[in-house]
Amino acid sequence: MKTPRYIAPALLIVALLTGTVSDRSQRRAPLYLGGYRVLAADFHVHPGFFAAGAVAPWDIGFLAERQGLDALAVTPHNEIFTAKIARWFSRSTGGPRILVGEEVRTVVYHLIAVGIERRVSWNTWNDPVAHVIDDIHGQGGVAIAAHPLAEFWPAFDERAMARLDGSEVRHPAVYDRPRAAPEFEQFYRRKAMTAIGSSDFHGLGHLGMCRTWVFVAEDSDRGVIDALRAGRTVVYDDNGRAWGDPELIGLAAHSGLRERGIAPDGADALGRISRASALLGLLGALMFGFRFPLSR
Amino acid sequence: MFSPGAAFKALKNSPDGRRSLFALRRPFFLAGFLACCVTLIAAWRLDVRLVAGETVSWSVLPLLQIFALAGACAFRRRSLRFSQLIGLFFTGFGPWMLWLIGFALAVSVSSPVQTVRWTSPPDVNILLGTLLLVLLWSVRIDFQFFRVVMERTRIQAACDVALQRAIGWACWTFAFYGYVLAPLLAWRLAH
Numbered sequence: 001m002k003t004p005r006y007i008a009p010a011l012l013i014v015a016l017l018t019g020t021v022s023d024r025s026q027r028r029a030p031l032y033l034g035g036y037r038v039l040a041a042d043f044h045v046h047p048g049f050f051a052a053g054a055v056a057p058w059d060i061g062f063l064a065e066r067q068g069l070d071a072l073a074v075t076p077h078n079e080i081f082t083a084k085i086a087r088w089f090s091r092s093t094g095g096p097r098i099l100v101g102e103e104v105r106t107v108v109y110h111l112i113a114v115g116i117e118r119r120v121s122w123n124t125w126n127d128p129v130a131h132v133i134d135d136i137h138g139q140g141g142v143a144i145a146a147h148p149l150a151e152f153w154p155a156f157d158e159r160a161m162a163r164l165d166g167s168e169v170r171h172p173a174v175y176d177r178p179r180a181a182p183e184f185e186q187f188y189r190r191k192a193m194t195a196i197g198s199s200d201f202h203g204l205g206h207l208g209m210c211r212t213w214v215f216v217a218e219d220s221d222r223g224v225i226d227a228l229r230a231g232r233t234v235v236y237d238d239n240g241r242a243w244g245d246p247e248l249i250g251l252a253a254h255s256g257l258r259e260r261g262i263a264p265d266g267a268d269a270l271g272r273i274s275r276a277s278a279l280l281g282l283l284g285a286l287m288f289g290f291r292f293p294l295s296r
Numbered sequence: 297m298f299s300p301g302a303a304f305k306a307l308k309n310s311p312d313g314r315r316s317l318f319a320l321r322r323p324f325f326l327a328g329f330l331a332c333c334v335t336l337i338a339a340w341r342l343d344v345r346l347v348a349g350e351t352v353s354w355s356v357l358p359l360l361q362i363f364a365l366a367g368a369c370a371f372r373r374r375s376l377r378f379s380q381l382i383g384l385f386f387t388g389f390g391p392w393m394l395w396l397i398g399f400a401l402a403v404s405v406s407s408p409v410q411t412v413r414w415t416s417p418p419d420v421n422i423l424l425g426t427l428l429l430v431l432l433w434s435v436r437i438d439f440q441f442f443r444v445v446m447e448r449t450r451i452q453a454a455c456d457v458a459l460q461r462a463i464g465w466a467c468w469t470f471a472f473y474g475y476v477l478a479p480l481l482a483w484r485l486a487h
Binding site: 012015016018019020022023048049050051052054055056058059062063066076077078079105106107172175176177203204205206207209270271274275278279282283285286 | 329336343352403476483
C-alpha cells in the first residue's frame with residue numbers, strides 16, 4: 001500500500017506544475033475605438049467570506065486576469081469589506097481594475113451598486129428602491145438592476161426607474177431559465193438605460209462569461225463610472241446580438257470585439273493534464289493516504 | 297469510510313492516532329483538499345497561487361469544525377487528548393471529499409454553460425439528492441466516532457452528532473451566507 005501513497009503527491013505536483021505553467025494572463029493590447037479605450041468588464045462578482053462565493057477576495061483579481069477582464073466590480077451581498085480586500089490585493093499585485101460594489105439583496109429586489117466606498121443604507125422591508133439608489137448616487141456610484149426577472153419588477157416603481165442607471169440584459173440565468181432572456185430585455189426596454197452583461201460569479205461557470213464592453217474616456221475608476229452613467233457600453237449574446245449605445249455597436253461591429261470576449265475554456269493540453277492529474281491525485285490521496293518521498 | 301466503527305477502533309489504539317501531529321495533519325489536509333477542488337472548479341486547472349490563496353481561505357471550514365467538535369465534546373469524559381480527537385474526527389470527512397472529487401470531475405468535463413444550469417431545477421435536485429446521501433453517510437461515520445472514540449451510548453452519540461452538526465453548520469451558514477440571511481430573517485420577522 002506504500003507505493004500509491006507516493007503516487008498521489010507526485011500526481012498533484014504534476015497537476016500544479018502543468019496548471020501553473022499553462023495558466024497565463026489573457027490581458028491583451030489595449031483596444032481604442034472612436035477615441036475611447038474599450039475595457040472588458042464584469043460588474044457582478046461575488047467573493048468568498050460572507051458573500052456566498054467560493055473564491056477568496058484576494059484571488060478574484062488573479063482569476064479575472066486569466067479571463068481577459070480589464071475591470072470588474074466585486075459585489076458581495078449587503079456588505080463591502082470583502083470588495084475592499086479584493087481591490088487592495090489587485091492594486092498591490094498589478095491586477096485588473098477592481099471597483100468596490102455591493103449587491104443590495106432584499107426579498108423584493110436585487111440591486112448592484114458600483115463605485116461606492118461605504119455600505120449602502122437600506123431597510124429591508126420598507127425602504128423603497130429609489131431611496132437606495134439616492135444613497136448610491138450620493139456616494140458617486142451607479143445603480144444597476146441585478147437579473148431583473150419579472151418577480152422583481154414591482155419594486156422598481158416610477159421613482160426608482162427614473163433614478164436607475166443600468167440593467168443586466170445578459171446574465172447566466174438566460175442559460176437555465178427560458179423566460180429570463182425576454183424578461184431581462186423587456187425590463188431593459190422600459191427606459192433608456194446602460195446595458196450590462198454580468199456573470200454573477202459565485203464559483204461555477206466562468207468569471208466574465210457574460211461581460212460588458214465599456215468605452216472609457218480615461219482608464220480610471222472615475223472613467224468607468226462616467227462611462228456607465230453615460231451609457232457607453234456594448235453587450236453581446238452568444239449569437240452576436242448586441243445591446244447598448246447604437247453608435248458604439250456600429251463602431252464595434254467590425255473590430256472583432258465580440259471574439260475578444262470569448263473566455264478560455266481550459267481545453268489546452270497542459271490544462272487537461274493538470275485537471276486529470278489533479279483529480280487522480282486527490283482521489284489517490286483520499287483512498288491511500290498522502291506521503292512525501294522524504295517523510296518517514 | 298465503509299466500516300467506520302472498526303476503523304475508529306483500530307485508529308484509536310494505533311500509535312499514529314495518538315501522535316499530536318496527527319491532529320494538525322488532517323485539518324490541514326482538508327483545507328488543502330478543498331483549495332484544490334475550488335481551484336479546479338473555478339480555474340479548470342491547478343495553479344500554485346490560487347491553491348495557496350484558497351488554502352488560507354478554506355482553512356475557515358476545518359477551524360469551524362474543530363470549534364463545533366469542541367462544543368460537542370465539552371464536559372464529556374474521554375480517554376484521549378482533544379488534539380487526538382481532532383485527528384480522529386477529521387478521518388470521517390471521506391464521503392464529503394469523495395463527493396467533491398466527483399463534482400470537480402463533472403465540472404471538468406462540462407462546459408461553463410452546463411455548470412450554470414446545475415444551479416436550478418431539475419439539475420439542482422440531482423445535486424441535492426447526492427448531497428443528502430453524503431450527509432447520511434457522514435452522519436453514520438460521526439455517530440461511530442462518538443460511539444467508539446468518545447465511548448458514548450447510542451442515544452448520547454446521536455445527540456452529540458446533532459449538537460456538532462448544529463454548531464458547525466450554524467457557524468458555516470453565517471460565514472458563508474450571513475449577510476444574505478440577515479435581511480431575509482428581518483423581513484420574515486416583520487411580516
